[in-house]
Amino acid sequence: MNTTDHPAPAETTPEQARALFRKGLRRPTTGYSAGYAQANLIAVPREQAFDMLLFAQRNPKSCPVLGVLEAGQHSSELLTGGDIRTDIPAYRVYKNGELVAEPDHVIDVWREDLVAFLIGCSFTFEAPLLEAGLPVAHIDQGTNVPMYRTDRQCQSAGTLSGPLVVSMRPFPPESIATAVRITSRYPGVHGAPVHIGAPEGLGISDLQAPDFGSPVHIPEGWIPVFWACGVTPQAAVMQSSPELAISHAPGHMLITDLPNSQLQVP
Amino acid sequence: MNTTDHPAPAETTPEQARALFRKGLRRPTTGYSAGYAQANLIAVPREQAFDMLLFAQRNPKSCPVLGVLEAGQHSSELLTGGDIRTDIPAYRVYKNGELVAEPDHVIDVWREDLVAFLIGCSFTFEAPLLEAGLPVAHIDQGTNVPMYRTDRQCQSAGTLSGPLVVSMRPFPPESIATAVRITSRYPGVHGAPVHIGAPEGLGISDLQAPDFGSPVHIPEGWIPVFWACGVTPQAAVMQSSPELAISHAPGHMLITDLPNSQLQVP
Numbered sequence: 001m002n003t004t005d006h007p008a009p010a011e012t013t014p015e016q017a018r019a020l021f022r023k024g025l026r027r028p029t030t031g032y033s034a035g036y037a038q039a040n041l042i043a044v045p046r047e048q049a050f051d052m053l054l055f056a057q058r059n060p061k062s063c064p065v066l067g068v069l070e071a072g073q074h075s076s077e078l079l080t081g082g083d084i085r086t087d088i089p090a091y092r093v094y095k096n097g098e099l100v101a102e103p104d105h106v107i108d109v110w111r112e113d114l115v116a117f118l119i120g121c122s123f124t125f126e127a128p129l130l131e132a133g134l135p136v137a138h139i140d141q142g143t144n145v146p147m148y149r150t151d152r153q154c155q156s157a158g159t160l161s162g163p164l165v166v167s168m169r170p171f172p173p174e175s176i177a178t179a180v181r182i183t184s185r186y187p188g189v190h191g192a193p194v195h196i197g198a199p200e201g202l203g204i205s206d207l208q209a210p211d212f213g214s215p216v217h218i219p220e221g222w223i224p225v226f227w228a229c230g231v232t233p234q235a236a237v238m239q240s241s242p243e244l245a246i247s248h249a250p251g252h253m254l255i256t257d258l259p260n261s262q263l264q265v266p
Numbered sequence: 267m268n269t270t271d272h273p274a275p276a277e278t279t280p281e282q283a284r285a286l287f288r289k290g291l292r293r294p295t296t297g298y299s300a301g302y303a304q305a306n307l308i309a310v311p312r313e314q315a316f317d318m319l320l321f322a323q324r325n326p327k328s329c330p331v332l333g334v335l336e337a338g339q340h341s342s343e344l345l346t347g348g349d350i351r352t353d354i355p356a357y358r359v360y361k362n363g364e365l366v367a368e369p370d371h372v373i374d375v376w377r378e379d380l381v382a383f384l385i386g387c388s389f390t391f392e393a394p395l396l397e398a399g400l401p402v403a404h405i406d407q408g409t410n411v412p413m414y415r416t417d418r419q420c421q422s423a424g425t426l427s428g429p430l431v432v433s434m435r436p437f438p439p440e441s442i443a444t445a446v447r448i449t450s451r452y453p454g455v456h457g458a459p460v461h462i463g464a465p466e467g468l469g470i471s472d473l474q475a476p477d478f479g480s481p482v483h484i485p486e487g488w489i490p491v492f493w494a495c496g497v498t499p500q501a502a503v504m505q506s507s508p509e510l511a512i513s514h515a516p517g518h519m520l521i522t523d524l525p526n527s528q529l530q531v532p
Contacts, residue, residue, distance in 0.1 A: 050316035
């Protein structure tokens, strides 16, 4: 593989994408490696691992688990030949719930007692949305997806609690049913929307001021559609303050080897 | 509620069914409380809880988690007003992987550090199969479903490993596609079959000698259809020998308050 070729993001294989990010490319992964699942990362010490897995089990819309790397593992069949500590474009390091760094790799802060959870990401179903002829605003506008902390509380698990985080994509009213139908078929990457229209119903007062990612321009008459987001575990970490947690930076995902087709139901 | 009325099993509400079993009725729960999910129980000490939850996450066909009662909890919204230690018709107690008792309740052996996992059970989708006009042989024959230890290994998780266990229902060849279609819609209670026909392909040499439950008569020309089974965690416990584990007795399930409709996709 010659990474200087810079294939178009959608045509990049997962292996090529991970190699690019490993070498330092730092950018949101929306639009990368069409047809392959993207994943959120949340890694916590082994003592908090049961609470995190239970939090995921109790909040499956926001935390669909694609895989778990047990303590001491740095790779798995989801990232063959890869390394969870280097292959994501940007990371976040939380100490006692405080964001303390946003590095390009986490080799130096990783600990062998960390258990890494890979959570499905809605970037995965953007390729099927595009294939169906639907517009994806943040891709058209060349920016990261906007994400918002809502006023809905997740179900807590042991020491972990926090609000639901959502991502938002606006659609023309006549396209929303199609967007629901398509994304419903991918429960492993958040599935159907949790809320359509009326952002105030989620406690979101200003769509142009997202808590994570970037604002997108909403064309006149389009409706904001909200999906549960894999940044939710990060919000739980901020609220629940485990000693150490390492995540991806929002929108900067792990590109996995898992084909979308394996996530599709029924 | 007057338990002496003995309503027909299918018409029994989940609350009535749990009360009957709490009072000592001991029988398989197939056919009970049509329209409500039935659940397998596996409870292990807190130190093994992460491994068990991870085992379930890695083997979702056999171990779809409907709920988890954390250490110290005896009830949840899945069994409102109930008690996980008394409301199942028959239990199994495993010490170091050995089956040591099969009591009617486990009040005396329960420990406050036990974490109880409720795993979906295929009895749940028998009501929709019957509604679709399909025969369910073990119900027609008034017996428990036959279950078999296969030669397929589950994905291991930490200290836990073991074989896939399957339940078997025979169907006329022309009905199998319908059985697949209906059960596919219930991934939370094992979903689509894992194997159709050819029991030797699962390492099953004699259908009339199940490892759990009871044999069923297979009418001439009918084909055995196999679903992943929630007894799989018990097989893992037998192989992996945690200090203590408490489960339901195969076929003797917890009747939950969860309506089937909430499990149906899409």
